[in-house]
Amino acid sequence: MRSSAHLALFGLIAAVIAVQQITAHTGSGYYLTQLTMSAYYSLVIVGLCLLMGYAGQISLGHAGFFAIGGYISAFLTTHDLTPLKDTVFVAFLNKTGILWAREDLYGGQLLTVQPWPACIAAVLFTVVVAYIVGGPVLKLKGHYLAMATLGFGTIVYRIALGTTALGAADGLSDVPPFKLTPFLEVSGEMSARVQNYYIAWGLVILAVFLSLNLIHSRIGRALRAIHAAQDAADAMGIDTAKYKLNIFALSAVFASVAGVFLTHYNGGIGPSEASIMKSVRYVAIVAVGGMANLWGALVMGTLLNFLSLRGYLGSYDDAVFGGILIVIMLFIPRGLLHTDILRDLRALLPGKAGEEDA
């Protein structure tokens, strides 16, 4: 990784700590809740940025991967296996320590899968789905790829909405906290608010670190080459289909992990997390951030999700993101966060349009 990227990473760590300190000293710790949730959405966006910005492949189905992670983890950690206790399979799982007995909200006894194995199962399942969907779909380009991934997102949404076992329109609730280590727990408890802020942002920092390494590597160059000129990349010995599929799966994993963690943090998940508008929102944020700009995507992801979660965008929330997408595509296709932004904005002023292009 380049040293400038290292420096920026330290800047991010410093900013994360500074924000927490400020909220602690100004008594505004309640902001941490939305900042924690924003962090998980930003994790989806960092992954999508790798796929869209660097490898040049769009996905309008990433809310689907987020939902697969969240729903599987929620289902496994809430579905009571007590009635099946004596079947060979459940008895075997029980013996391996994958299951645990816990109390539900009303004090009843439940036998469910523990969060760690549930998380691993959720992410593995996401990988399988990503490869099955990505295999045929990534042969498509541009609009066709967008439409196909949109189709995938719709399927996940309708399954979430229509399956009784997944709570249908109500979604799943009473998802237990996720004990990562004896001292770290993903949960929405007030007392664990600071801890959860750091867990979420720690995860984002890790994701950014891994992504930056990837971008500045042999693989990153291959992905950018595919984006820039696929035939030439092919002629250099790059198996373009394989690389597109791998980056698709990787970005799906980012989304899935975010889904798992946010579901445990919120204590539940509903079908709106799988909706098309969520996918559109993710794509809009990557576009505002400037496509091939990991930092832009991260900053915009945090800012816009924070505003949305705090309710500043009002009931027209989704409309705002739709609007953002239109404005960016029409006027500032390179996004808001790059060094030439002033030039781009000046070109928008009346009477000056296109002047700079001459």
Place this chain on the structure above:
Amino acid sequence: MALLEVKDVRKRFGGLQAVDTVSFAVAEGTIKALIGPNGAGKTTLFNLISGFVSPDGGAISFRERQVQGLRPYQVAAAGMARTFQHIRLFPKMSSLENVMVGRHLHGRSGFLASMLSLPRTRREELKAKDKAMELMDFLGIAGLAGTEATSLSYGQQRLVELARALACEPRLLLLDEPAAGLNMRETAEMASVISKIRDMGITILIVEHDVSLVMNISDEIIVLNYGRKVADDVPLAIQKNEDVIRIYLGGDDA
């Protein structure tokens, strides 16, 4: 046995027989040129060899291995590297990064190793960079390493593309009209560079429109017309070949 052997290769696009039962061989360590008027099927033949187009029939063997129908990246992995008639550099990447993409086949680090930036990954990265710089130096473009490739002049872009192909360390280098768009001085320099590459031991197959370029540097020349092979000989014989003269000077039956 020849390094590359093309046998009875055919390709039809709709009503056009672009390549019609063409056979030829390229001996190791030589420069072979493929010439012919516009639409003679040169580029199609080139695409057939490099895997961008699948033949309707015939066989292509490279290093005694059948390569017809393989995907371009597999052909590249077998030891063939190519340039493009219309330069295909990667925009938004520096010249150095463009050339480093050519090192792809010589790297091993996958997604996980790259994300973790393992020591071996970093060593590999430095080696790729050194090799890329060495090649850019050889072609006299080391000073352009940090410049965005697509912002360079046409002649410089041709050299970056050539460096990128050489970075693959191919056994056979396929050059698709390397002098297209170059001025006379640049064309002469390109000719000397191509000879130097051959002297390094790399076999070269070159498609060219500019006959004067290939006459000087080629060991053998094939002439194509309407998808058919008209002649396949040493340059001196090609210059005297009556069919070739008729094709190039124009005749009523051409």
